[in-house]
Amino acid sequence: MEQKHRQILQRHRLNLVKALNPEDVCDKLLSKGVFTQDMIDEIQSKATRRDQARQLVKDLETRGSLAFPAFLDSLRETGHNDLAELLQSGDGVHRPPVISVQPSPIPLPVQNLNHTEKPDKPDIASPRLVPLRPESLPVHKTYSPPSETVVRPTRPRRDSIQCYKMDASPCGVCLIINNINFEKASELNDRKGSNIDCDKLEKRFKALNFEVTVKRNLKSKRIRHEMASLAKKDHSTYDCCVVIILSHGTEASHNRFPGAVHGVDGPAVPIQIITNYLNGQNCPSLQGKPKLFFIQACGGGEKDIGFEVSPDDVQPSIGGIDDEMDAIPMSSSSDSLSTASDELDARASLPTPSDILVSYSTFPGYVSWRDTEAGSWYVENLDRVLEENAITDDLVTMLMLVNDAVSQISAKGLYKQMPGSFNFLRKLLYFQSSQS
Structure with a gap:
């Protein structure tokens, strides 16, 4: 396929995935x-219509120079005229034809220079007087018909960005680490309500076609061990990997990803070390594939009391009376970053963390709130947004919806929370969905 046609397909991939019915088009493309x-x-063989449409477009880009016009014909033959016109226009803008107007000769009447009277009303029947100056003669020009509005190209559409391949079945491994009961020596309280978060996310990622494994009450060394095992696993048949950590958290020295999560014994494991296990150098079978980390833990001990805004700007939501924090003071960098010589992440240098996204329940340095009866604000809204929007929206868009929802909640009517993410993804990411 010619490069310009391939770019058109990539630019309008979202439109095709949303509107195309592959069943209609496949037979036409086979016959052609x-x-x-x-x-x-x-x-x-793909589970949903959207996944089938994505595979169809992906395969189409690998075919010969006649594939694109044949695809346009197939769209028209199956009633997808709007899609055909969208692709044929190249950039999706319909421009009216440019009409060239040729000047017609205009008779130049002889003007009586001695006539000085001005009529009370214009003589409609009389010809228009044209001065004999050359610059006032009709000029050759082009114009667009006044009945049609010329639509000018706007900024590039985001559907020109490529999408990650996310059609493997199962799509990938999802590891959930749920730390609830902390040892007395850790001086950390038990995390009541965390099981609610864990159950929600286990069901949600199973619905998104992930192979989910749950580990509970892990000590800090065991967290490292589970991450090392995950990195050694062969992910070549998968398209993605997800790690979810529900625990107490704190600040930690870092040069990439802030924060650290506590084992039930007390010591913390920095997020940047957790992500390093799955980077392109340490886990080759995940190279070029998205690695997603969702962290429900405090980023520090500071409480955010927010700032006043107009009542019209937000719809405040009051948290529960049993809201708790997932934080203790900042951990020692020497303790949290120390590793044995045979640790997988013990490297003098690490590659750029491409294809990694870390979503935090709260801004670095601040506490994260959890209702002991209903679970954490962050997980509750993350689960809801994934349920409602995974069929249509990409991950980054959905995380913004989560940010907005959590930002409008108040703990004890006073304290606020602002989730955020460190995003090193290179493409749009759409989860699989059980809906067509």
Whole structure:
């Protein structure tokens, strides 16, 4: 396929995935010799219509120079005229034809220079007097018909960004570490309500076609061990990897990802070390694939009391009376960053953390609130947004919805919380969905 046609398909991938019915088009592409039966079978093996449409567009880009016009014909033959016109226009803008107007000769009447009277009303029947100066003669020009509005191109659409491949079944491994009961020596309280968070996320990521594993009440060394085991796993048949950590948290020295999470024995493991286990150098089978980390833990001990805004700006939501924090003071960098010589992450230098996204329940340095009866604000809204929006929105867009929802809640009618993320993804990420 020509590069310009491939770029058009990539630019309008979202429109195609949302509106295209692959069943209608596949037979046409097969009859035109664009697709083989094996390719049709692979497309039809996908679980949802959206996944089938993504595979169809992906395969189409690999075909010859006749694939694009054949695809346009197939769209028209199956009633997808809007999609066909969108692709044919190249940039999706319909421009009216430019009409060239040729000047017609205008008779130049002889003007009586001695006539000085001005009529009370214009003589409509009389010809228009044209001065004999050359600059006032009609000029050759082009114009757009006044009945049509010329739409000028705007800033590039975000559907020109490529999407990660997310059609493996299962899509990937999801590891959930749920620390609830902390040892007395750790001087950390038990995290009541965390099981509610864990159950929600386990069900949610299973619904998104992930292979979910839950580990509970892990000591700090065991957290490292589980991450090392996950890194040694062969992910070559998967498209993604997810790590969710529900625990107490704190600040920690870092040069990439802030914060640290506590084991039930007390010591903390820095987030940057946790992410390093799965980076491109330490886990080759996940190279180029998205690695997602969701952290429900405090980023420090500071409480945010927010600032006043107009009542019209937000719809305040009051947290529960049993809201608790997931924080203790900042941990020692020497303790939290120390590793044995044979640790997987013990490296003199690390590559750029591409294809990694870390979503934090709160801004670095601040506490994260958890209702002992209903679970944490962050997980409650993350689960809701994934349920409502995974079929249509990409991950980054959904995380902004989570940020907005959590920012409007108040603990004890006073304290606020602001989630955020460190995003090193290179493409849009759409989860699989059980809905078509």
